[in-house]
Amino acid sequence: MTGLMDRLFNKPSSANTARQRLQLVLIHDRANFPAGQIELMKEELIKVISRYVDIDRSKAEIAVENEGREQRLIMNIPLSKENRKYLG
Amino acid sequence: MGAKVITVTSGKGGVGKTTTTANLAVALASLGYKVTCLDSDIGLRNLDVVLGLENRIVYDIVDIVEGRCRLKQAMIRDKRFPELYLIPAAQTRDKSALSPSDMVRLCDDLRPEMDWIIVDSPAGIERGFKNAIAPADIILVVTNPEVSAVRDADRIIGIIESEEKGPAHLIINRLNISLVKRGDMLTADDVISLLAVDLLGIVPEDENVVISTNKGQPIVLDSHSKAGQAFMNIARRLNGENVPLLDLDGRNGLFKMLGKLMREGVK
Numbered sequence: 001m002t003g004l005m006d007r008l009f010n011k012p013s014s015a016n017t018a019r020q021r022l023q024l025v026l027i028h029d030r031a032n033f034p035a036g037q038i039e040l041m042k043e044e045l046i047k048v049i050s051r052y053v054d055i056d057r058s059k060a061e062i063a064v065e066n067e068g069r070e071q072r073l074i075m076n077i078p079l080s081k082e083n084r085k086y087l088g
Numbered sequence: 089m090g091a092k093v094i095t096v097t098s099g100k101g102g103v104g105k106t107t108t109t110a111n112l113a114v115a116l117a118s119l120g121y122k123v124t125c126l127d128s129d130i131g132l133r134n135l136d137v138v139l140g141l142e143n144r145i146v147y148d149i150v151d152i153v154e155g156r157c158r159l160k161q162a163m164i165r166d167k168r169f170p171e172l173y174l175i176p177a178a179q180t181r182d183k184s185a186l187s188p189s190d191m192v193r194l195c196d197d198l199r200p201e202m203d204w205i206i207v208d209s210p211a212g213i214e215r216g217f218k219n220a221i222a223p224a225d226i227i228l229v230v231t232n233p234e235v236s237a238v239r240d241a242d243r244i245i246g247i248i249e250s251e252e253k254g255p256a257h258l259i260i261n262r263l264n265i266s267l268v269k270r271g272d273m274l275t276a277d278d279v280i281s282l283l284a285v286d287l288l289g290i291v292p293e294d295e296n297v298v299i300s301t302n303k304g305q306p307i308v309l310d311s312h313s314k315a316g317q318a319f320m321n322i323a324r325r326l327n328g329e330n331v332p333l334l335d336l337d338g339r340n341g342l343f344k345m346l347g348k349l350m351r352e353g354v355k
Contacts, residue, residue, distance in 0.1 A: 013271025018235050019278045025235075026242050026282060 031064050031071045038062060045075070054080040091122075091202035093195050094326065095224035099240030101211030103232045104261040107297060108319070109208040110138040111308040115323030117172035118308070121203040124163060126194075127177035128220045129210035130185055136176045140304020141166060150178035153190045159197055168309075183215040188222030195223035204326075213247060221253050226326070228288060229256045233263055233274040242283055257288040259322060264293040265336055289322035291315050292336050 028035050042062045049055055056078040065074050096109045106129075113125040126149065127135035136142040147162035152175070166172040175194075178185060191207075198205055209220030221227055227248050231241035241258070248256045260276050267273035274282075276290050294315035300307040307316040308323075314334065321331045 015268070015271050015274050015278070018274050019282065022235055022238055022274075022282050025239055029239065029242060030246060 027064050027066055027071065030066075033064060038064065046077075049077060054082045056080045090199040091124075091195075091205045092225045093199075093205045093207065093223045094226045094228060095207040095209055095220050096228045096230060097209035097217060097220060097244060098211065098230045098237070099213065099244040100231075100237045103230050103237050104291070105211070105230050106134045106138050106208050107301065107306075108228070108230050108259060108261065108291075109135060109206050110306045111316075111319035112323050112326070113172060113204075113206045114139075114166075114169070114306045115308045115320045116204050116206075116327070117166070117169040118320075119323065119327065121327075122171035122201065123169075123204045123206065124173040124175060124198055124202050125206040125208065126175045127208050128186065128191065129208060129216060130177050130181050130183050131179065132210065133177040133179045135208050136164075136174060137304060138301055139166060139174055139306065141174050141176075142304075145176050148176045148178040149194070150181050150185045152194060153186060159194075183210070183219065186216075186219050188219050191219045192223045213243065217244075217247075221248065221251065224253060227253055227256045228259055229285070230259045230261050231279065231283075232261055233268075233276070233279050238274070238279055238282060245283060245285055256285055258283060258285045259289050259291065260287070261291045262293045263290055263336065288325055289318055290333060290336065291318040291322075292334075 024035070028038075042060065045062070046055065046057055046060055050057070059078045061074075061076045063074050064071055094112070096105050096112070098105050106127075109125055113123050117123045125135060125139075127133055128149070129135075130150065133148075136145060141164050144164050147157040149162065151157045152159055152162050162175050163173040164176065166174065195205055195207075205223075207220050207224065210216035229241050229244055229248070231237045245254075245256045248254050258280065260279050263276060264273050268275055276287070280287050292314045294307070294313055296310060296313040297307050297315050300310060300313075306319075307313050308319045310316045311320070314336070318334055321334060324331045
């Protein structure tokens, strides 16, 4: 019954935690690309990109995602609002 | 026609490979087929004790490969069935005593005599595992619904695919229904969607498995046990029958309960 209550009140169960952890671990295992290395790469990419354009560093995201059994690297790097000022 | 070779593997140790091998062999033999099971875990022989045949070993798989005995001499007949045999692993050697081509040759020699050959793989992803999958027509990956076993199963499935031995078929062993209901164990659906492979069967956690292993009598001989029924169903699916999953009452427990409430109304 506690399981039902937890689910109704949206409290994360340990099975949910296991599933979410496994989702990430399997992505990195399959790509042979550890999570820590992605962070290092992200830092370097941000440095390179910021040499050319102002970006919002705090919102930059990089991740390996699964699509079926295919893996891809997804980058999402918002440009900072500063850029617009110069344009306009 | 020649036998089909099934290899049972897992990556992680202790998830139930040997129990699965023994039970599928006994189940197929009880359906009237000629079955040989082969323990390829050199140095860590175990299939003999799970089948209760440990007192009858004279020769082993390495003796066959190195020519110290004929194939038939190393095949221990299980007297409970007309045509069930075990070829035991060598206990005092290591995995380098066998090669993948030895395994292929051995299985090819057995194929004309048998309907099914079931190979019990060692844990790990090294030589012993490569030996075990070399002769396989069908590979079964056994896992438990917990993080380390699922992670290792994913690695093994990846290797099986890259060796073009796929697709692997999944057996989820030791699903604990009450833990699943409490939200403290991955559901079968979680495991299937994480691993993205076809499911062959789900075996519930059942203390009778420990008891039957103590006695050397595979659980599938006990038709009252849920685990025994699950293994029998898996054997029948391998045999091409369309057998529905056991109702373990562990999947969608919440929805089932709500559905029941809605049908019956509140009295």
